[in-house]
Amino acid sequence: MMFLEHKYTIEDLVKRCKANERKAQELLYKQFASKMLGVCLRYATDRMEAEDMLQNGFIRVFQKMADYRGDGSFEGWVRRIMVHSSIEYYRKHHKMLTVADLESVGKEPSVDPVAASRLNANDLMALIQQLSPGYRMVFNLYAIEGYSHKEIGEIMGISEGASKSQLSRARAILKEQITQSEGKRYEHAG
Protein backbone atom coordinates (compact mmCIF):
# COMPACT_ATOMS: atom_id res chain seq x y z
CA MET A 1 0.00 0.00 0.00
CA MET A 2 2.98 2.26 0.37
CA PHE A 3 2.98 2.08 -3.33
CA LEU A 4 -0.35 3.79 -3.62
CA GLU A 5 1.13 6.87 -2.04
CA HIS A 6 3.05 7.30 -5.24
CA LYS A 7 1.20 8.45 -8.26
CA TYR A 8 0.26 4.98 -9.51
CA THR A 9 -2.49 2.70 -8.36
CA ILE A 10 -2.43 -1.00 -9.03
CA GLU A 11 -5.37 -0.54 -11.38
CA ASP A 12 -3.41 1.98 -13.41
CA LEU A 13 -0.44 -0.30 -13.59
CA VAL A 14 -2.55 -3.27 -14.58
CA LYS A 15 -4.10 -1.26 -17.35
CA ARG A 16 -0.73 -0.14 -18.62
CA CYS A 17 0.65 -3.65 -18.31
CA LYS A 18 -2.16 -4.88 -20.50
CA ALA A 19 -0.90 -2.44 -23.11
CA ASN A 20 2.50 -4.10 -22.72
CA GLU A 21 4.13 -1.01 -21.33
CA ARG A 22 7.49 -2.11 -20.04
CA LYS A 23 7.85 0.59 -17.40
CA ALA A 24 4.54 -0.35 -15.86
CA GLN A 25 5.52 -3.99 -15.88
CA GLU A 26 8.67 -3.15 -14.00
CA LEU A 27 6.79 -1.10 -11.44
CA LEU A 28 4.29 -3.87 -10.95
CA TYR A 29 7.09 -6.37 -10.58
CA LYS A 30 8.79 -4.23 -7.96
CA GLN A 31 5.54 -3.91 -6.12
CA PHE A 32 5.04 -7.65 -5.71
CA ALA A 33 8.44 -9.29 -6.22
CA SER A 34 9.53 -9.52 -2.56
CA LYS A 35 6.25 -10.90 -1.37
CA MET A 36 6.04 -13.41 -4.20
CA LEU A 37 9.58 -14.54 -3.61
CA GLY A 38 8.37 -15.27 -0.08
CA VAL A 39 5.74 -17.55 -1.61
CA CYS A 40 8.14 -19.26 -3.98
CA LEU A 41 10.72 -19.84 -1.26
CA ARG A 42 8.29 -22.15 0.54
CA TYR A 43 8.22 -24.39 -2.52
CA ALA A 44 11.93 -24.30 -3.13
CA THR A 45 14.97 -26.05 -1.75
CA ASP A 46 16.97 -22.86 -1.92
CA ARG A 47 16.84 -19.30 -3.02
CA MET A 48 18.07 -20.00 -6.53
CA GLU A 49 15.19 -22.35 -7.21
CA ALA A 50 12.80 -19.82 -5.72
CA GLU A 51 14.05 -17.07 -8.00
CA ASP A 52 13.61 -19.34 -10.99
CA MET A 53 10.00 -19.91 -10.01
CA LEU A 54 9.53 -16.19 -9.42
CA GLN A 55 10.94 -15.33 -12.81
CA ASN A 56 8.76 -17.79 -14.68
CA GLY A 57 5.78 -16.75 -12.61
CA PHE A 58 6.14 -13.08 -13.50
CA ILE A 59 6.59 -13.80 -17.16
CA ARG A 60 3.33 -15.70 -16.93
CA VAL A 61 1.71 -12.81 -15.11
CA PHE A 62 2.61 -10.38 -17.89
CA GLN A 63 1.62 -12.77 -20.63
CA LYS A 64 -1.72 -13.49 -19.04
CA MET A 65 -2.42 -9.98 -17.92
CA ALA A 66 -5.38 -9.73 -20.28
CA ASP A 67 -7.01 -12.64 -18.43
CA TYR A 68 -7.22 -10.65 -15.22
CA ARG A 69 -10.76 -9.31 -15.19
CA GLY A 70 -10.52 -7.36 -11.98
CA ASP A 71 -12.66 -9.74 -9.95
CA GLY A 72 -10.80 -10.66 -6.78
CA SER A 73 -7.64 -9.01 -5.57
CA PHE A 74 -4.84 -8.62 -8.05
CA GLU A 75 -2.37 -9.80 -5.47
CA GLY A 76 -4.33 -13.00 -4.99
CA TRP A 77 -4.29 -13.54 -8.75
CA VAL A 78 -0.52 -13.03 -8.94
CA ARG A 79 -0.03 -15.27 -5.97
CA ARG A 80 -1.97 -18.10 -7.59
CA ILE A 81 0.20 -17.79 -10.65
CA MET A 82 3.30 -18.03 -8.46
CA VAL A 83 1.96 -21.19 -6.86
CA HIS A 84 1.32 -22.63 -10.31
CA SER A 85 4.78 -21.66 -11.42
CA SER A 86 6.14 -23.49 -8.39
CA ILE A 87 4.04 -26.55 -9.17
CA GLU A 88 5.33 -26.50 -12.70
CA TYR A 89 8.86 -26.28 -11.46
CA TYR A 90 8.22 -29.23 -9.17
CA ARG A 91 6.79 -31.25 -12.05
CA LYS A 92 9.78 -30.51 -14.21
CA HIS A 93 12.49 -31.11 -11.66
CA HIS A 94 11.31 -33.13 -8.74
CA LYS A 95 8.48 -35.35 -9.66
CA MET A 96 10.61 -38.44 -10.16
CA LEU A 97 11.90 -38.10 -6.65
CA THR A 98 8.59 -38.40 -4.86
CA VAL A 99 8.68 -42.17 -4.63
CA ALA A 100 11.93 -42.00 -2.74
CA ASP A 101 10.24 -39.73 -0.22
CA LEU A 102 8.31 -42.56 1.31
CA GLU A 103 10.99 -43.69 3.67
CA SER A 104 9.63 -44.29 7.10
CA VAL A 105 9.71 -41.68 9.77
CA GLY A 106 9.76 -42.56 13.40
CA LYS A 107 6.72 -42.21 15.57
CA GLU A 108 5.21 -38.77 15.29
CA PRO A 109 6.74 -36.68 18.01
CA SER A 110 4.75 -34.24 20.07
CA VAL A 111 5.46 -30.57 19.78
CA ASP A 112 5.13 -28.05 22.51
CA PRO A 113 2.93 -25.26 21.12
CA VAL A 114 4.72 -22.64 23.14
CA ALA A 115 8.07 -23.78 21.87
CA ALA A 116 6.74 -23.87 18.32
CA SER A 117 5.34 -20.38 18.55
CA ARG A 118 8.76 -19.14 19.50
CA LEU A 119 10.04 -20.11 16.12
CA ASN A 120 10.24 -17.19 13.78
CA ALA A 121 9.42 -17.10 10.10
CA ASN A 122 13.00 -17.76 9.05
CA ASP A 123 13.14 -20.88 11.16
CA LEU A 124 9.90 -22.17 9.75
CA MET A 125 10.99 -21.42 6.21
CA ALA A 126 14.21 -23.31 6.77
CA LEU A 127 12.24 -26.28 8.11
CA ILE A 128 9.98 -26.36 5.11
CA GLN A 129 12.88 -26.09 2.68
CA GLN A 130 14.52 -29.08 4.32
CA LEU A 131 11.58 -31.24 3.41
CA SER A 132 11.91 -33.34 0.32
CA PRO A 133 10.09 -31.79 -2.65
CA GLY A 134 7.01 -34.02 -2.52
CA TYR A 135 6.31 -33.49 1.14
CA ARG A 136 7.04 -29.82 0.82
CA MET A 137 4.59 -29.51 -2.03
CA VAL A 138 1.77 -31.28 -0.23
CA PHE A 139 2.32 -29.39 3.00
CA ASN A 140 2.41 -26.04 1.24
CA LEU A 141 -0.67 -26.67 -0.82
CA TYR A 142 -2.74 -28.07 2.02
CA ALA A 143 -1.56 -26.28 5.15
CA ILE A 144 -0.79 -22.87 3.73
CA GLU A 145 -2.61 -22.50 0.40
CA GLY A 146 -5.69 -24.35 1.56
CA TYR A 147 -6.11 -26.81 -1.31
CA SER A 148 -8.08 -29.97 -0.72
CA HIS A 149 -6.48 -33.42 -0.92
CA LYS A 150 -8.46 -34.05 -4.07
CA GLU A 151 -7.02 -30.98 -5.74
CA ILE A 152 -3.53 -31.78 -4.53
CA GLY A 153 -3.87 -35.33 -5.86
CA GLU A 154 -4.77 -33.93 -9.27
CA ILE A 155 -1.99 -31.40 -9.27
CA MET A 156 0.67 -33.89 -8.27
CA GLY A 157 -0.70 -36.85 -10.13
CA ILE A 158 -1.19 -38.91 -7.00
CA SER A 159 -4.25 -40.32 -5.25
CA GLU A 160 -6.17 -38.43 -2.63
CA GLY A 161 -5.03 -40.98 -0.06
CA ALA A 162 -1.42 -40.56 -1.05
CA SER A 163 -1.82 -36.83 -0.58
CA LYS A 164 -3.18 -37.39 2.93
CA SER A 165 -0.41 -39.73 3.94
CA GLN A 166 2.26 -37.48 2.51
CA LEU A 167 0.81 -34.57 4.41
CA SER A 168 0.96 -36.40 7.72
CA ARG A 169 4.51 -37.52 6.98
CA ALA A 170 5.47 -33.96 6.21
CA ARG A 171 3.97 -32.77 9.46
CA ALA A 172 5.74 -35.53 11.36
CA ILE A 173 9.11 -34.57 9.93
CA LEU A 174 8.55 -30.91 10.70
CA LYS A 175 7.49 -31.65 14.26
CA GLU A 176 10.45 -33.90 14.79
CA GLN A 177 12.82 -31.24 13.65
CA ILE A 178 11.15 -28.60 15.79
CA THR A 179 11.53 -30.85 18.79
CA GLN A 180 15.13 -31.54 17.96
CA SER A 181 15.94 -27.88 17.58
CA GLU A 182 14.15 -27.21 20.86
CA GLY A 183 16.29 -29.83 22.51
CA LYS A 184 19.41 -28.24 21.15
CA ARG A 185 18.26 -24.88 22.34
CA TYR A 186 17.84 -26.23 25.84
CA GLU A 187 21.24 -27.82 25.67
CA HIS A 188 22.73 -24.49 24.74
CA ALA A 189 20.79 -22.73 27.44
CA GLY A 190 21.72 -25.29 30.01
Add this chain to the structure above:
Amino acid sequence: MNMQDKEFDDLFRSKLDNFEVEPSAQVWQNIDAELNGRKKKSIFPILSIAASVLILLVAGILFIPKKGVVKHNRPDSNSVAGNKVKPGVIKPESVNTVTPAVKKEEQIAAVQTPVKHVASTHQFKVIAKPIKSNEQDQQVIAKEEPVKPEQQQVLAVVNNKTDENAKPIELEPAPSAVKHIDHDATISIPAQPVLASTPVLADKTGKPVAKKHGIRNFGDLVNLVVAKVDKRKDKLIQFTDSDDDESMISAVHIGAVKIKRDN
Protein backbone atom coordinates in the same frame (compact mmCIF):
# COMPACT_ATOMS: atom_id res chain seq x y z
CA MET B 1 0.63 -30.62 25.38
CA ASN B 2 0.56 -31.91 21.87
CA MET B 3 -0.32 -29.56 19.09
CA GLN B 4 -3.27 -30.26 16.85
CA ASP B 5 -2.58 -30.57 13.18
CA LYS B 6 -4.79 -27.58 12.49
CA GLU B 7 -2.93 -25.43 14.93
CA PHE B 8 0.33 -26.59 13.57
CA ASP B 9 -0.64 -25.67 10.02
CA ASP B 10 -1.96 -22.30 11.16
CA LEU B 11 1.29 -21.55 12.87
CA PHE B 12 3.14 -21.94 9.60
CA ARG B 13 0.55 -20.09 7.60
CA SER B 14 0.37 -17.07 9.87
CA LYS B 15 4.10 -16.76 10.29
CA LEU B 16 4.98 -17.27 6.68
CA ASP B 17 2.13 -15.28 5.21
CA ASN B 18 4.00 -12.01 5.16
CA PHE B 19 7.37 -13.46 4.50
CA GLU B 20 9.17 -11.17 2.09
CA VAL B 21 12.59 -11.39 0.55
CA GLU B 22 14.02 -8.99 -1.96
CA PRO B 23 14.93 -10.92 -5.12
CA SER B 24 18.23 -10.28 -6.83
CA ALA B 25 18.31 -7.73 -9.64
CA GLN B 26 19.06 -10.52 -12.09
CA VAL B 27 15.46 -11.74 -11.89
CA TRP B 28 13.96 -8.62 -13.41
CA GLN B 29 16.69 -8.48 -16.04
CA ASN B 30 15.82 -12.02 -17.08
CA ILE B 31 12.13 -11.25 -17.18
CA ASP B 32 12.80 -8.14 -19.22
CA ALA B 33 14.97 -10.06 -21.66
CA GLU B 34 12.40 -12.83 -21.96
CA LEU B 35 9.61 -10.35 -22.67
CA ASN B 36 11.78 -8.69 -25.30
CA GLY B 37 12.54 -12.04 -26.87
CA ARG B 38 8.87 -12.81 -27.16
CA LYS B 39 8.21 -9.56 -28.88
CA LYS B 40 10.89 -10.18 -31.46
CA LYS B 41 9.64 -13.66 -32.07
CA SER B 42 6.13 -12.44 -32.68
CA ILE B 43 7.37 -10.04 -35.33
CA PHE B 44 9.52 -12.60 -37.05
CA PRO B 45 6.76 -14.63 -38.73
CA ILE B 46 5.28 -11.49 -40.23
CA LEU B 47 8.63 -10.56 -41.73
CA SER B 48 9.26 -14.00 -43.14
CA ILE B 49 5.79 -14.14 -44.65
CA ALA B 50 6.32 -10.76 -46.25
CA ALA B 51 9.69 -11.88 -47.59
CA SER B 52 8.36 -15.06 -49.13
CA VAL B 53 5.48 -13.24 -50.74
CA LEU B 54 7.96 -10.84 -52.24
CA ILE B 55 10.11 -13.67 -53.55
CA LEU B 56 7.12 -15.36 -55.11
CA LEU B 57 6.06 -12.15 -56.76
CA VAL B 58 9.48 -11.52 -58.24
CA ALA B 59 9.81 -15.09 -59.42
CA GLY B 60 6.38 -14.90 -60.95
CA ILE B 61 7.15 -11.74 -62.83
CA LEU B 62 10.39 -13.14 -64.17
CA PHE B 63 8.77 -16.36 -65.25
CA ILE B 64 5.93 -14.86 -67.18
CA PRO B 65 7.03 -15.10 -70.78
CA LYS B 66 6.98 -11.81 -72.53
CA LYS B 67 4.92 -12.26 -75.61
CA GLY B 68 5.96 -8.98 -77.09
CA VAL B 69 9.57 -10.06 -77.38
CA VAL B 70 9.64 -11.85 -80.67
CA LYS B 71 13.02 -11.76 -82.21
CA HIS B 72 11.92 -10.78 -85.65
CA ASN B 73 10.31 -7.61 -84.53
CA ARG B 74 12.76 -5.71 -82.50
CA PRO B 75 12.83 -2.33 -84.10
CA ASP B 76 14.61 -0.74 -81.20
CA SER B 77 17.64 -2.98 -81.23
CA ASN B 78 17.66 -2.71 -84.94
CA SER B 79 17.80 0.98 -85.00
CA VAL B 80 20.31 1.14 -82.23
CA ALA B 81 22.65 -1.15 -84.04
CA GLY B 82 22.19 0.80 -87.22
CA ASN B 83 22.82 4.10 -85.58
CA LYS B 84 25.98 2.99 -83.97
CA VAL B 85 27.54 2.05 -87.20
CA LYS B 86 26.31 4.82 -89.36
CA PRO B 87 29.24 7.14 -88.93
CA GLY B 88 31.71 4.52 -90.08
CA VAL B 89 29.73 3.44 -93.05
CA ILE B 90 29.00 5.45 -96.09
CA LYS B 91 26.46 3.31 -97.80
CA PRO B 92 22.88 3.75 -96.82
CA GLU B 93 20.67 1.41 -94.94
CA SER B 94 21.51 -1.76 -96.78
CA VAL B 95 25.00 -1.76 -95.37
CA ASN B 96 24.12 -0.29 -92.12
CA THR B 97 22.09 -3.09 -90.89
CA VAL B 98 24.62 -5.72 -91.63
CA THR B 99 27.90 -4.23 -90.71
CA PRO B 100 27.22 -4.29 -87.06
CA ALA B 101 27.00 -8.02 -87.31
CA VAL B 102 30.59 -8.07 -88.31
CA LYS B 103 31.78 -5.16 -86.36
CA LYS B 104 32.06 -6.63 -82.97
CA GLU B 105 31.69 -10.07 -81.70
CA GLU B 106 29.53 -8.78 -78.96
CA GLN B 107 27.22 -7.10 -81.29
CA ILE B 108 26.52 -10.15 -83.29
CA ALA B 109 23.95 -10.98 -80.78
CA ALA B 110 22.21 -7.71 -80.99
CA VAL B 111 22.40 -7.69 -84.69
CA GLN B 112 21.25 -11.16 -85.09
CA THR B 113 17.83 -9.75 -85.37
CA PRO B 114 18.69 -7.26 -88.02
CA VAL B 115 20.39 -9.96 -89.98
CA LYS B 116 17.32 -11.98 -89.89
CA HIS B 117 15.40 -8.99 -90.89
CA VAL B 118 17.68 -8.37 -93.72
CA ALA B 119 17.46 -11.87 -94.90
CA SER B 120 13.78 -11.51 -95.37
CA THR B 121 14.24 -8.45 -97.52
CA HIS B 122 16.69 -7.93 -100.28
CA GLN B 123 19.41 -6.68 -98.06
CA PHE B 124 20.71 -10.06 -97.04
CA LYS B 125 23.14 -9.89 -99.88
CA VAL B 126 25.39 -7.85 -97.81
CA ILE B 127 26.02 -10.64 -95.43
CA ALA B 128 28.37 -12.34 -97.72
CA LYS B 129 30.15 -9.21 -98.62
CA PRO B 130 33.12 -9.27 -96.41
CA ILE B 131 33.78 -12.86 -97.19
CA LYS B 132 34.56 -13.04 -100.82
CA SER B 133 34.93 -9.45 -101.63
CA ASN B 134 37.89 -8.41 -99.63
CA GLU B 135 40.76 -8.86 -101.94
CA GLN B 136 42.16 -5.71 -100.47
CA ASP B 137 42.13 -7.19 -97.07
CA GLN B 138 44.09 -10.25 -97.83
CA GLN B 139 46.23 -9.81 -94.78
CA VAL B 140 43.31 -10.17 -92.55
CA ILE B 141 41.55 -12.88 -94.35
CA ALA B 142 44.69 -14.84 -94.87
CA LYS B 143 45.08 -15.34 -91.21
CA GLU B 144 41.70 -16.80 -91.00
CA GLU B 145 41.05 -18.85 -93.98
CA PRO B 146 38.26 -20.85 -92.53
CA VAL B 147 36.39 -17.69 -92.29
CA LYS B 148 35.49 -17.61 -95.89
CA PRO B 149 33.42 -20.66 -96.08
CA GLU B 150 32.31 -20.65 -92.57
CA GLN B 151 31.46 -17.16 -91.81
CA GLN B 152 28.25 -17.65 -93.54
CA GLN B 153 27.67 -20.56 -91.37
CA VAL B 154 28.25 -18.54 -88.31
CA LEU B 155 25.66 -16.11 -89.24
CA ALA B 156 23.46 -18.90 -90.18
CA VAL B 157 24.06 -20.63 -86.93
CA VAL B 158 23.05 -17.67 -84.96
CA ASN B 159 19.86 -17.60 -86.83
CA ASN B 160 19.59 -21.25 -86.38
CA LYS B 161 18.27 -20.71 -82.96
CA THR B 162 15.10 -19.24 -84.11
CA ASP B 163 14.51 -20.65 -87.47
CA GLU B 164 16.12 -23.47 -89.40
CA ASN B 165 14.71 -22.40 -92.70
CA ALA B 166 16.41 -19.12 -92.56
CA LYS B 167 19.79 -20.71 -93.14
CA PRO B 168 19.54 -21.83 -96.70
CA ILE B 169 17.78 -18.73 -97.69
CA GLU B 170 20.65 -16.62 -96.59
CA LEU B 171 23.30 -18.85 -97.93
CA GLU B 172 22.08 -19.25 -101.41
CA PRO B 173 21.45 -15.73 -102.43
CA ALA B 174 24.63 -14.59 -100.83
CA PRO B 175 27.16 -15.54 -103.48
CA SER B 176 25.18 -13.97 -106.22
CA ALA B 177 24.93 -10.84 -104.31
CA VAL B 178 28.53 -10.78 -103.37
CA LYS B 179 29.96 -9.61 -106.58
CA HIS B 180 27.83 -6.69 -107.28
CA ILE B 181 28.20 -5.12 -103.92
CA ASP B 182 31.90 -5.54 -103.95
CA HIS B 183 32.60 -1.93 -103.43
CA ASP B 184 30.35 -1.66 -100.48
CA ALA B 185 32.25 -4.40 -98.87
CA THR B 186 35.37 -2.43 -98.63
CA ILE B 187 33.46 0.10 -96.74
CA SER B 188 32.25 -2.22 -94.18
CA ILE B 189 35.61 -3.72 -93.68
CA PRO B 190 36.98 -1.25 -91.26
CA ALA B 191 35.70 -3.90 -89.04
CA GLN B 192 38.90 -5.86 -89.17
CA PRO B 193 39.01 -6.82 -85.56
CA VAL B 194 35.79 -8.52 -86.27
CA LEU B 195 37.29 -10.92 -88.67
CA ALA B 196 39.83 -11.78 -86.10
CA SER B 197 37.15 -12.71 -83.72
CA THR B 198 34.76 -14.45 -86.00
CA PRO B 199 36.80 -17.62 -86.37
CA VAL B 200 36.20 -18.27 -82.75
CA LEU B 201 32.59 -18.41 -83.52
CA ALA B 202 33.21 -20.40 -86.59
CA ASP B 203 35.21 -23.15 -84.90
CA LYS B 204 32.58 -23.88 -82.47
CA THR B 205 29.58 -24.27 -84.55
CA GLY B 206 26.27 -23.64 -82.98
CA LYS B 207 25.67 -23.30 -79.29
CA PRO B 208 29.03 -22.14 -78.06
CA VAL B 209 28.32 -18.90 -79.73
CA ALA B 210 25.93 -18.07 -77.04
CA LYS B 211 28.37 -18.99 -74.31
CA LYS B 212 31.05 -16.82 -75.68
CA HIS B 213 29.19 -13.65 -75.45
CA GLY B 214 30.07 -11.22 -72.72
CA ILE B 215 28.08 -10.15 -69.74
CA ARG B 216 25.46 -7.96 -71.14
CA ASN B 217 22.66 -8.06 -68.70
CA PHE B 218 21.68 -9.13 -65.26
CA GLY B 219 20.87 -12.66 -66.34
CA ASP B 220 24.34 -13.18 -67.75
CA LEU B 221 25.88 -11.97 -64.56
CA VAL B 222 23.81 -14.35 -62.48
CA ASN B 223 24.59 -17.23 -64.81
CA LEU B 224 28.28 -16.51 -64.51
CA VAL B 225 28.23 -16.36 -60.72
CA VAL B 226 26.06 -19.44 -60.41
CA ALA B 227 28.29 -21.35 -62.78
CA LYS B 228 31.26 -20.59 -60.56
CA VAL B 229 29.52 -21.63 -57.42
CA ASP B 230 27.23 -24.37 -58.54
CA LYS B 231 28.98 -27.09 -60.50
CA ARG B 232 25.97 -29.30 -61.02
CA LYS B 233 24.55 -29.84 -64.39
CA ASP B 234 21.32 -28.29 -63.33
CA LYS B 235 22.23 -25.01 -61.77
CA LEU B 236 20.42 -23.46 -58.92
CA ILE B 237 19.10 -20.82 -61.20
CA GLN B 238 19.67 -20.15 -64.84
CA PHE B 239 18.73 -17.29 -67.05
CA THR B 240 18.17 -17.49 -70.69
CA ASP B 241 21.38 -16.88 -72.49
CA SER B 242 19.82 -15.93 -75.69
CA ASP B 243 21.34 -12.76 -76.90
CA ASP B 244 18.63 -10.60 -75.74
CA ASP B 245 18.91 -7.44 -73.83
CA GLU B 246 16.36 -8.77 -71.50
CA SER B 247 17.01 -11.88 -69.50
CA MET B 248 14.47 -14.29 -68.22
CA ILE B 249 14.82 -17.14 -65.82
CA SER B 250 15.00 -20.32 -67.79
CA ALA B 251 15.48 -22.84 -65.00
CA VAL B 252 15.32 -23.12 -61.24
CA HIS B 253 16.54 -26.08 -59.23
CA ILE B 254 15.96 -25.93 -55.55
CA GLY B 255 16.09 -29.39 -54.08
CA ALA B 256 13.03 -31.20 -55.30
CA VAL B 257 11.73 -28.19 -57.12
CA LYS B 258 12.94 -28.20 -60.68
CA ILE B 259 11.52 -25.91 -63.23
CA LYS B 260 12.97 -25.64 -66.63
CA ARG B 261 11.85 -23.71 -69.61
CA ASP B 262 12.93 -24.43 -73.07
CA ASN B 263 14.40 -21.59 -74.94
